[in-house]
Amino acid sequence: MENDKIKSRREFIRGGARISLALAMGGIAGFAAAGISREKWVWQIDPFECTQCGRCATECVLTPSAVKCVHAFDLCGYCDLCGGYLKPNSNALSTAGENQLCPTSAISRKFIEEPYFEYIINENLCIGCGKCVKGCTSFGNGSLHLQIMHNLCVNCNQCAIARSCPSNAIRRVKASEAYLVKGDFTKD
Amino acid sequence: MNKGSKIATRFLLVWLLMFTLVTGMYGQQQRFPKPEFESGYAQPHTLTPEPRSTAMEWLDVAVLTAVMALSAWFVLCKRSRQGILWLSVFTLLYFGFYRDGCICAVGSLQNVALSFADPSYAISVTVLLFFLLPLIFSLFFGRVFCGAACPLGVIQDLIIVKPISMPSWLRKTLGLIPYIYLALALLFAATGSDFLVCRYDPFVGIFRMDAPFLMTILGVAFLLTGLFIGRPYCRFLCPYGVLLNWTSTVSKWHLTITPAHCIRCKLCTTSCPFDAIDRPTDPKVIKGSHDGAKRFLVYALLIPVWMAAGGFVGFKAHIRLSKANPDVYLAELLITHPEVKKDRDNIDVQTFLSSAKTMDQLVEEARGIRRKFKYGSTAAGAFIGLVIGMTLLNQVIFRRNEDYVPNNGACFSCGRCMDFCPVERKS
Numbered sequence: 256m257e258n259d260k261i262k263s264r265r266e267f268i269r270g271g272a273r274i275s276l277a278l279a280m281g282g283i284a285g286f287a288a289a290g291i292s293r294e295k296w297v298w299q300i301d302p303f304e305c306t307q308c309g310r311c312a313t314e315c316v317l318t319p320s321a322v323k324c325v326h327a328f329d330l331c332g333y334c335d336l337c338g339g340y341l342k343p344n345s346n347a348l349s350t351a352g353e354n355q356l357c358p359t360s361a362i363s364r365k366f367i368e369e370p371y372f373e374y375i376i377n378e379n380l381c382i383g384c385g386k387c388v389k390g391c392t393s394f395g396n397g398s399l400h401l402q403i404m405h406n407l408c409v410n411c412n413q414c415a416i417a418r419s420c421p422s423n424a425i426r427r428v429k430a431s432e433a434y435l436v437k438g439d440f441t442k443d
Numbered sequence: 444m445n446k447g448s449k450i451a452t453r454f455l456l457v458w459l460l461m462f463t464l465v466t467g468m469y470g471q472q473q474r475f476p477k478p479e480f481e482s483g484y485a486q487p488h489t490l491t492p493e494p495r496s497t498a499m500e501w502l503d504v505a506v507l508t509a510v511m512a513l514s515a516w517f518v519l520c521k522r523s524r525q526g527i528l529w530l531s532v533f534t535l536l537y538f539g540f541y542r543d544g545c546i547c548a549v550g551s552l553q554n555v556a557l558s559f560a561d562p563s564y565a566i567s568v569t570v571l572l573f574f575l576l577p578l579i580f581s582l583f584f585g586r587v588f589c590g591a592a593c594p595l596g597v598i599q600d601l602i603i604v605k606p607i608s609m610p611s612w613l614r615k616t617l618g619l620i621p622y623i624y625l626a627l628a629l630l631f632a633a634t635g636s637d638f639l640v641c642r643y644d645p646f647v648g649i650f651r652m653d654a655p656f657l658m659t660i661l662g663v664a665f666l667l668t669g670l671f672i673g674r675p676y677c678r679f680l681c682p683y684g685v686l687l688n689w690t691s692t693v694s695k696w697h698l699t700i701t702p703a704h705c706i707r708c709k710l711c712t713t714s715c716p717f718d719a720i721d722r723p724t725d726p727k728v729i730k731g732s733h734d735g736a737k738r739f740l741v742y743a744l745l746i747p748v749w750m751a752a753g754g755f756v757g758f759k760a761h762i763r764l765s766k767a768n769p770d771v772y773l774a775e776l777l778i779t780h781p782e783v784k785k786d787r788d789n790i791d792v793q794t795f796l797s798s799a800k801t802m803d804q805l806v807e808e809a810r811g812i813r814r815k816f817k818y819g820s821t822a823a824g825a826f827i828g829l830v831i832g833m834t835l836l837n838q839v840i841f842r843r844n845e846d847y848v849p850n851n852g853a854c855f856s857c858g859r860c861m862d863f864c865p866v867e868r869k870s
């Protein structure tokens with residue numbers, strides 16, 4: 256008899272605690288609902304904020320990094336002497352490997368018509384170091400820039416690069432507009 | 444003209460043009476106009492591969508719910524350890540290796556904390572569900588999430604070889620770490636400083652088969668420990684486990700070791716790798732139990748003292764803790780060591796110096812964050828004090844146990860002990 260009493264008392268207390276915890280969870284849900292979004296969020300680099308510090312190549316949880324250089328062809332001047340392709344102090348004016356800025360020779364150059372050249376990034380080789388971006392931004396049109404490629408990125412809950420980006424250039428964007436490609440969006 | 448001098452002339456021209464343009468319009472957009480091609484050249488498109496779709500996130504939520512529902516059915520109705528085992532393998536493959544461990548319920552508590560503290564932070568519904576669903580299930584069925592649906596849990600569960608039993612005092616003491624970790628994780632997330640739980644997740648590197656060297660070491664160390672100490676991360680670190688422990692303690696239904704009535708055969712006592720089975724109360728202890736009232740009172744009165752002490756320690760620690768925030772760290776560094784401004788290799792400092800942000804702005808921001816830390820870490824300290832006080836109080840609360848029963852809070856609903864009970868199921 257006494258055992259039964261203890262049991263039912265315990266049940267009562269547990270029931271009460273259960274209800275309060277359920278209410279607490281409801282509260283959390285309700286509160287969080289204020290800032291809720293039906294969208295999925297992904298990480299992206301704002302090319303206007305990025306200062307090409309080089310951390311994109313080293314801080315990503317993936318090796319090689321999910322950050323790659325993309326080319327906004329619309330902005331490109333198709334220059335012969337591309338600031339993103341050739342080292343600024345290249346002694347011989349040739350396109351030999353030692354004169355290329357890219358450490359992995361990921362950029363290929365193709366003659367289009369006099370005097371224009373097209374530059375294409377091979378994403379399989381690019382490591383996201385941003386060297387070409389720096390060159391293109393300082394000497395050219397800035398058509399080369401870094402973006403997080405979403406076929407590679409595992410969408411970490413907190414992007415490891417965002418945490419260490421000195422320019423705070425990485426932010427969350429809606430998955431439906433997952434890229435901040437130059438030319439398609441303007442700095443607000 | 445030979446080729447070399449041709450290029451050189453063009454080089455000069457380009458530079459001249461650039462110089463005029465740059466000085467002319469200040470800023471760099473479109474220094475060289477886009478050419479008008481005559482050869483019918485078709486410009487390629489910039490490739491922007493789509494991320495995994497939102498629909499797939501909902502699939503994850505559905506899979507999580509299904510795994511937990513099945514897990515609850517296996518432990519409560521079917522009483523099948525086999526079922527749990529296969530579910531665990533599925534979870535390891537799906538949430539672990541296929542989904543690369545992100546997002547998980549454990550990490551999601553930081554998103555929730557941040558969305559509370561920062562109204563501009565948008566949390567997606569699926570992430571909120573990842574946080575809430577396991578807790579709701581736990582409130583009804585116990586920690587079925589831990590048993591079969593948590594990728595971090597199952598990877599440890601599947602490698603248990605020879606678990607050793609730990610003395611209760613050691614378990615209780617180490618068991619305080621998750622509370623401290625929880626408090627710190629919430630504090631860091633809410634101040635927008637860091638997602639500690641994700642950063643120091645020991646297993647996510649294994650799931651991705653790619654991690655910085657130190658994290659790999661940490662993961663392997665946990666797994667090696669896990670061969671002999673069942674689920675070390677779950678028991679002595681996991682911050683989400685704290686919440687699951689609370690909800691599971693008062694769960695409506697919970698796994699039972701015996702299908703009918705415990706006959707106290709003691710066969711199950713060594714079956715639990717996590718020391719989560721409570722024994723029947725010793726009759727001698729029952730006799731002495733009425734002295735407990737006074738001690739209970741003393742311990743209960745001590746709780747506010749613990750909280751005050753914890754709050755004080757938290758307050759004292761806030762300056763140190765706030766340095767985990769990059770802005771605070773940078774401001775502090777620039778003030779105490781102004782000579783770093785000359786250090787060309789310090790990327791953070793150099794970037795700040797060349798940015799449009801002024802020192803005053805930085806300091807103002809850092810002050811704001813530090814203020815948040817002041818309140819946050821005092822509260823965190825008080826919370827830890829409360830937990831210590833409650834743990835001590837628990838030692839003197841007398842509970843009468845008749846049988847061998849799983850400790851609802853600590854039990855992971857793995858189902859191992861069920862197979863050890865010789866009692867037949869009631870028909």
Ligand code: SF4
Nearest residue numbers: 305306307308311420
């Ligand atoms: S870490 Fe930031 S500043 Fe550095 S390259 Fe990446 S986006 Fe640019």
Ligand code: SF4
Nearest residue numbers: 357381382384385387
């Ligand atoms: S220089 Fe760096 S960022 Fe540019 S293409 Fe090469 S690897 Fe990629």
Ligand code: SF4
Nearest residue numbers: 315408409411414415
């Ligand atoms: S979210 Fe993760 S995988 Fe994606 S870029 Fe950032 S660190 Fe790399």
Ligand code: SF4
Nearest residue numbers: 715854855857858860
């Ligand atoms: S189900 Fe049994 S063996 Fe598994 S954790 Fe709970 S008490 Fe221990």
